[in-house]
Amino acid sequence: MKAIICQKYGPPEVLKTVTLPKPVPKDDEVLVKIMATAINSADVRIRGLKVKGIMKLVMRMVIGFTKPRKPILGTVFSGRVEAVGSKVTHFKIGENVFGMTGLKFGTNAEYIVINEKANITLAPMNATHEESAAIIFGGQSAIYFLEKAGIAKKSNIKVLIYGATGSVGTAAVQIAQSHNADITAVCSTRGIAFIEKLGVNKVLFYDQGEFEEHTSKYDIVFDAVGKASKKKCRSLLEKDGVFKTVEGMEVASEARSQLEKLKELFEMEQYDATIDKVFPMDQVIEAHRYVEQGRKKGNVVLLIG
Ligand SMILES: NC(=O)c1ccc[n+]([C@@H]2O[C@H](COP(=O)([O-])OP(=O)(O)OC[C@H]3O[C@@H](n4cnc5c(N)ncnc54)[C@H](OP(=O)(O)O)[C@@H]3O)[C@@H](O)[C@H]2O)c1
Numbered sequence: 001m002k003a004i005i006c007q008k009y010g011p012p013e014v015l016k017t018v019t020l021p022k023p024v025p026k027d028d029e030v031l032v033k034i035m036a037t038a039i040n041s042a043d044v045r046i047r048g049l050k051v052k053g054i055m056k057l058v059m060r061m062v063i064g065f066t067k068p069r070k071p072i073l074g075t076v077f078s079g080r081v082e083a084v085g086s087k088v089t090h091f092k093i094g095e096n097v098f099g100m101t102g103l104k105f106g107t108n109a110e111y112i113v114i115n116e117k118a119n120i121t122l123a124p125m126n127a128t129h130e131e132s133a134a135i136i137f138g139g140q141s142a143i144y145f146l147e148k149a150g151i152a153k154k155s156n157i158k159v160l161i162y163g164a165t166g167s168v169g170t171a172a173v174q175i176a177q178s179h180n181a182d183i184t185a186v187c188s189t190r191g192i193a194f195i196e197k198l199g200v201n202k203v204l205f206y207d208q209g210e211f212e213e214h215t216s217k218y219d220i221v222f223d224a225v226g227k228a229s230k231k232k233c234r235s236l237l238e239k240d241g242v243f244k245t246v247e248g249m250e251v252a253s254e255a256r257s258q259l260e261k262l263k264e265l266f267e268m269e270q271y272d273a274t275i276d277k278v279f280p281m282d283q284v285i286e287a288h289r290y291v292e293q294g295r296k297k298g299n300v301v302l303l304i305g
Helices: 041-048 054-063 127-150 167-178 190-196 230-235 254-269 283-290
Strands: 002-006 015-019 029-038 076-084 098-099 112-114 120-122 159-161 180-185 203-205 216-224 237-245 275-282 299-303
Touching: 002 283, 015 283, 029 127, 041 283, 076 112, 076 127, 098 127, 098 254, 120 254, 127 216, 127 237, 127 254, 127 275, 127 299, 159 167, 167 180, 167 254, 180 190, 180 216, 190 203, 216 230, 230 237, 275 283, 283 299
Parallel strands: 159 180, 159 216, 180 203, 216 237, 275 299
Antiparallel strands: 002 015, 029 076, 029 112, 029 299, 076 098, 098 120
């Protein structure tokens, strides 16, 4: 099979396409023919070891000291079940599935084997593989942080989403909408078309100073890009309000229930994949360069095969 490997930490050019043996599923595993993955902020961060201070050492310990121990990067996939182990009961050959491998990585390849009880489920029936791959990373992260913030606890909850045009931000807007939240989005003037497409009408432009001047109070303030001043965010909280940020020690954990929520919302046509660009597999370096700029709107998809 064709796979993209990361030979050492460094710029996008460290990525190389190679041919590797096709994996064989164990009794409780599913073999998925991957059709699409996404290149996310986390992928470029890992490839370039782009973390600060003590986190660099932590990341080397977790992922590998001089290069990723698992050379095939990529954490999300959409594809078709090609074979199942003898004890698999949840999936059948030919079904479309999507999921996230997290620290097991491995989705920048034509095939992957994954335990049937892991973070994998049937893909939304009305989604293309590009769309299914696009919605996972931001979607699972946004569900994690907003649920932790208690979005389901109150009706008409007031939520401010800072950095609303990224993968996590566009997902957070849509997850908050699914809870009928009263949403204020903070983005740049460059992002207005994306935000309007999502149906948000309360928008603050950070590049025009509107966020810094803002004084309304919110039940939840979610910094979905990790670039807002924590002091400013906390000043916008109601007395019992909750602040969450993607930047810090809290790491989103993945659960199949999150994938199922995304599938349900997508099938009800209440969720947009917010795809910015689609790259073919042989342009993975260009895809990494684009994502690394930190300016993408929504998601970047890599077609596999
Ligand atoms: N802790 C966790 O578990 C966890 C989980 C997921 C993600 N993350 C982290 O969360 C961050 C965001 O991830 P992502 O995938 O959503 O990133 P992304 O898609 O690459 O975010 C890019 C977006 O952020 C906007 N942006 C850039 N600078 C901004 C600023 N100063 N203020 C507001 N918006 C700004 C950009 O638009 P403009 O330039 O036009 O503003 C662009 O639309 C990453 O650092 C990632 O590592 C953490």
